[in-house]
Amino acid sequence: NKCGPLQKLKVKQQWSVAFGTDHHRIDFGIAIWRGLFRQEPEARKMFKRVNGEDLYSGAFRAHSMRVLGGLNMVISAIDNDDIAKFVLSHLHEDHVDRHVPGNYYQAMKNSLMKVIPAAIGRCFDHDAWEACMDVIINGIKGN
Ligand code: HEM
Numbered sequence: 001n002k003c004g005p006l007q008k009l010k011v012k013q014q015w016s017v018a019f020g021t022d023h024h025r026i027d028f029g030i031a032i033w034r035g036l037f038r039q040e041p042e043a044r045k046m047f048k049r050v051n052g053e054d055l056y057s058g059a060f061r062a063h064s065m066r067v068l069g070g071l072n073m074v075i076s077a078i079d080n081d082d083i084a085k086f087v088l089s090h091l092h093e094d095h096v097d098r099h100v101p102g103n104y105y106q107a108m109k110n111s112l113m114k115v116i117p118a119a120i121g122r123c124f125d126h127d128a129w130e131a132c133m134d135v136i137i138n139g140i141k142g143n
Pocket residue numbers: 043046047049050063066067068069070071091094095098100104105108137140
């Protein structure tokens with residue numbers, strides 16, 4: 001199970017469908033965070049600054065859109081190694097001093113692996129996402 005050229009193309013194409021447009025992105029982002037906090041309720045404490053207690057607050061919705069924007073940047077660049085590395089190292093820099101525990105990253109992956117197929121239906125290529133999501137998450141974690 002690898003994140004090769006074909007898998008990257010599929011992830012990129014399927015992401016553009018899942019990410020969608022306009023107001024859909026707000027609900028999509030909130031669903032991802034709700035899925036994460038359901039698995040790891042303590043993770044909410046990391047989001048005091050952006051009002052993690054209220055997913056529908058302006059501050060948290062704006063945060064959620066920054067994260068989706070970051071994910072969109074990585075996935076848009078996933079078929080270009082140089083750019084993908086650069087984007088991932090930037091996201092790594094954003095997170096390294098926050099000391100996000102490994103199980104929180106795993107919870108994020110689990111949530112994305114539920115919410116993305118829910119948004120796109122049968123076209124979801126589970127194996128491609130599984131492999132490429134590891135590349136993305138490991139890049140942000142920095143290993
Ligand atoms: C902030 C992306 C996973 C915790 C951010 C920002 C982006 C981002 C773009 C905004 C950076 C800034 O403007 O300063 C991502 C992506 C992830 C991911 C693409 C994985 C797909 C996680 C996980 C956690 C986390 C799993 C912990 C549960 C945080 C925190 C902030 C942050 C605490 C700062 C919030 C604030 O502004 O106070 N992330 N992130 N991130 N992220 Fe992540």
